[in-house]
Amino acid sequence: MELVVNQKHYRLEVHADRMLLWVLRDDLGLTGSKYGCGEGHCGACTVLIDGAPTRSCVTLANSVAGKPITTIEGLAQNGHLHPLQEAFIQADAMQCGYCTPGMIVSGAGLLKKNPHPTQAEIKEAMEGNVCRCGTYPRIVAAVQMAARTAGGQHA
Amino acid sequence: MLEVERYELFAGPAYHFDLERRDFFKLLGGGLVLFLAFDHPAAAQESGRGGRGQGLPQTISAWLHISELGIVTVFTGKTEVGQNIRTSLAQAVAEELRAPIASITLVMADTGLTPYDMGTFGSRTTPTMAPQLRKMAAAARETLIDLAAEKWKVDRASITVADGRLKYSDQSVSFGELTHGQQLMKTVDEAPVTPANKWTVAGTSVPKTTARDMVTGTHRFTSDLVRPNMLLGRVLRPSAFNAKLASLDAKEAEPIKNVKIVHDGDFVGAVAPDELTLAKAIDALKAEWTADPQHSSQPSSKDLFAYLKSHPEESRQRTTPEQGSVEQGLKSSDFIREATYTVSYIAHTPLEPRAAVAEWTEGKLTVWTGTQVPFGVRSELAEAFSIPESNVRVIVPDTGSGYGGKHSGEVAIEAARLAKSAGQPVKVIWTREEEFTWAYFRPAGVIEVRGGTLKDGRIAAWEFHNYNSGGSGIETPYDVQNKKVEFQASASPLRQGSYRGLAATANHFARESHMDELAAAMGMDPLEFRLKNLKNERLRAVLQAAAAKFEWDKTKSIPTRGFGLACGVEKGGYVATCAEVSISQPDGKVKIERVVTAFECGAIVNPEHLKNQVEGGVIMGIGGAMFEAIEFDDGRILNPHLAKYRVPRFSDIPVLETVLLNRKDLPSAGAGETPIVGLAPAVGNAIFHATGIRIRSLPMVPQGLPNQPQPTA
Structure with a gap:
């Protein structure tokens, strides 16, 4: 099987029943994607597949073989943070930071599809991501900030 | 005063010092090492030094190393769990050392490297650990001045420290140049620290020091x-x-x-x-x-509250002596209200299991x-x-x-x-299901309150019995001559323990709801009623600040929209919360639309992080107030999944406004917990003012309002 993660190609032997999250974390060492519930209900494991936010904890690795996968580790380009990563720092949009990768990947997926989302669109798109520390208003602000600073241009 | 919350009590080990002092330089290299010693046991006790009367062989609470390259490393047993103490403690050290924040590294919570610490809870880091690190850093600064004075053979008073360098006239030297070739070790207990009105690093919104690691996914949990x-x-x-x-x-x-x-x-x-x-x-x-067989009939969440009342643990009762006479106070009262409030078990649900x-x-x-x-x-x-x-x-x-x-x-x-x-x-x-099942829960509880007031709005009697939820925040801050306050632990059907704000959330819910009930009985404005019975200036200040920002005087509840307020003091912080709710008809769905929180915790260390904590407390509070509850039966948790245990999400978030009162003349208190306590009663009061329905159990509206809305009483 071949996985294409952050534009790198990996040849792997992976059991057909294994979820993408654990292959990313344990086989490829990409631990930025987090386990939060294992049922697709918290969003901590979110990655982009073909640009679309996807819960990697309930996605079979086999089912996304060959498709472009972007994890939190792949958002920064040439040492430059993604505008949303910058915005999260600016807006202090985190406390413990455990939900942060999933939040940023979900937000980046949204901005790719909708470069200038309204507040309501942001909340709707990210309803499946839990921040137990309660930094939601700051996350909304960060997505809006990134939309402004990037002028709709997202990798 | 009731004693400290029972689940904060952890026995400390008899001996607290792992590293032999001579090992320090072997481990860290040369330079300067400072140990901070406690000189008075009360402070030691507060920061969790364990001591239970026995003479402690060690009273070292923190240490600091300045390497031969001038790298500053501070060692503390505290844990970073998102409250941003890695940043705020670094601010305290940077302030006193007059060194850039980026030059300071904190080694935290490593029993092989850091001094004993009882734990990170009770909002204690800011009031106890930060002043200690401050003192130690100030002592380090003074030691560096001594070294420079010796090097230059000048009066130490003529030396200044700024940006990690010591200066005299046109000469200047870095920390590393002074510590190079040294193996200097000192134990200090006192040093002149910078007062809050002269802070330049503390008191500012220094960004989270690990933010970049978090947003890139490189931090290793x-x-x-x-x-x-x-x-x-x-x-x-x-x-x-x-x-x-x-x-x-x-x-x-x-x-x-x-x-x-x-x-x-x-x-x-x-x-x-x-x-x-x-x-x-x-x-x-x-x-x-x-x-x-000892647990043959385990109660379920359905009969929880009767069970808690009927299964007291006699050995764990705490009562403050009755003040005045509640009986006499009630006799003299013109209005009397009596009610029972309940809170469910809830789960912390940390996103990292x-x-x-x-x-x-x-x-x-x-x-x-x-x-x-x-x-x-x-x-x-x-x-x-x-x-x-x-x-x-x-x-x-x-x-x-x-x-x-x-x-x-x-x-x-x-x-x-x-x-x-x-x-x-x-x-x-742990899987999420294990986390929901095999950890522990915030205690459930039953609280019975009886209050009496006079025609002019003064409280004449106050009786408050808490079964099982705990003693934090149980005392009323209002002026009452006749009062009786009791806490009685129960044999808890579920494993229970600490939680953000501990029992203060339950006790504030009962007290501030009951205050509202008394005000309603008299037909008095809830804000006016509280202020009439409140002498505490700090609490009055947050209450007035929140009411002003909320424009309380312009609010008027109608069946589809309600306004409520609550206030409280806990762990050295003062909070007032105003809430606006909407009720959709006919389904009875309640949404919190707007929350104004005023908070004061002495001198503010990091305004942005403080605001973030206040917002986080309010949002976490929404869960326990509105819909979070652990359901159980026959020794099993029935809703151990995020799909069945609802936590606050984006769509639950109201417009949040936070007013921070900065009291530079007062020591800084912690802020991780107290802002949570006002949310539930403020929302409950708002629901009452809209609908006339008084909800006395947390969570209040797991399935929307219990009855169809009624006209305001």
């Missing part, structure tokens, strides 16, 4: 750690609480390739190289469990785990494996939150037990 030859492990859970293992059939599990089954008494677990093999092995184990990596090397154990009490977990491990604490090292990576839920070491013990049998390092990450 416990669950992200990997050790050479590490296996993954999991424990087979009993069928219900207190069940005993009757038999185990591992015939199908054992042949699975690369799997090892560990069976030791009631402990059954497995290790495997990957998560799928591990899950298959656990699933293949056939165990029979028998209910513990408990996790641990354990590794044995020649009989010594190292465990990485996310806990708020690393030294307590070290004791648990030493006890579990009958080894001295000196053979156990617990290291806590900055952790994916805790909220009071990560005080215990179960997962550390499980990983260590599996690693011991496997002969290899083992990582255990």
Whole structure:
């Protein structure tokens, strides 16, 4: 099987029943994607597949073989943070930071599809991501900030 | 005063000093090492130094090293769980050392490297640890001045320190140039610290020092750690609480390739190289469990509150002496209200479930785990494996939150037990279901309140009985001549423990709801009623600030929109909360539309992080106020999944406005907990003012309003 993660190609032997999250974390060492519930209900494991936010904890690795996968580790380009990563720092949009990768990947997926989302669109798109520390208003602000600073241009 | 919350009490070990002093330079290299000694036991007790009357051999609470290159490293046993103390403590040190914040590294919560600390809870880091680090850094600064004065042969008073350099006239020297070639060790207990009105680093919104690691996914939480030859492990859970293992059939599990089954008494677990093999092995184990006869009839959440009242633990009762006479006060009252309030068990639901990596090397154990009490977990491990604490090292990576839920070491013990049998390092990450089931909960409770007022609005009598939820925030801040306040612990059907704000959320819900009931009985404005009975200036100030920002005087509740307020004091912080709710008809769905929180906790250390904590407390409070509740029956949790246990999400978030009152003349208090306490009563009061329905149980509206809206009473 071949996985294409952050534009790198990996040849792997992976059991057909294994979820993408654990292959990313344990086989490829990409631990930025987090386990939060294992049922697709918290969003901590979110990655982009073909640009679309996807819960990697309930996605079979086999089912996304060959498709472009972007994890939190792949958002920064040439040492430059993604505008949303910058915005999260600016807006202090985190406390413990455990939900942060999933939040940023979900937000980046949204901005790719909708470069200038309204507040309501942001909340709707990210309803499946839990921040137990309660930094939601700051996350909304960060997505809006990134939309402004990037002028709709997202990798 | 009632004694400290019972679940904050952890016995400290008898001896608290792991590193021999001579080892310091071996470990850290040369330079300057300062130890901070306590000179008075009260402070020691507060910061969790354990001492239970016995003479402590050590009273060192923190140490600081300035290397020969001038790198500053501060060692503290505190844990970072998202409250941003790694940043705020660095601010305190940078301030006193007159050094850039980026030049300071904090080594935190590593029992092999940091001094003993009782744990990170009770909002104690800011009021107790920060002043200690401040003092130590100030002493380091003074020592550096001494070194420079000696080097230049000048009067020390003529030397200034700024930006990590010491200056005299046109000469200047870096910290590293002064500490180079030194092996200087000092124990200090006093040093002149900078008053809050002269702060330049503290008091400003220094960004989270680890923010870049968080947004790039490079920070390694416990669950992200990997050790050479590490296996993954999991424990087979009993069928219900207190069940005993009757038999185990591992015939199908054992042949699975690369799997090892560990069976030791009631402990059954497995290790495997990957998560799928591990899950298959656990699933293949056939165990029979028998209910513990001592727990033959376990209560369910349906009959919880009657059970708590009828199962007191007599030895754990706390009563403050009655002041005046409640009976006389009630006799003289023109209005009397009596009501019972309840709170459910709720789960902390930290997004990072408990996790641990354990590794044995020649009989010594190292465990990485996310806990708020690393030294307590070290004791648990030493006890579990009958080894001295000196053979156990617990290291806590900055952790994916805790909220009071990560005080215990179960997962550390499980990983260590599996690693011991496997002969290899083992990582255990609890599943969300395990986290919901085998951790512990915020205590459920029943609170009975009776209050009486005079025609002019003064409170004449106050009686408050709390069953099981705890003593934090139980005292009323209002002026009452006749009052009686009691706490009675119950035999809790579920394992219960600390939680953000502890019992203060329950006690504030009951008290501030009841205050509203009394005001309504008199037809008095709830704000006016509170102010009339409140002398505490700090509490008055936040109440007035919140009301002004909310424009309380312009609010008028109607059946579809309500306005309520509440206030309180807890852990040295003062909070007032105003809430606006909407009620949609006919479905009775309640939405919190707007919340104004005014908060004062002395001199503000980091305004942006403080605001973030206040917002976080309010949002976490929404869950417990509106819909969070653990349901259980016959020793089983019925809703151990995020799909069934609802936590606040984006759509639940109201417009939040936060007013911070900065009292530079007062010592800084913690802020992680107190802002949560006003939310539930403010919302409950708002619902009442809209609908006339008084909801006296938390959560208030798990399925919307209990009845169709009624006209305002």
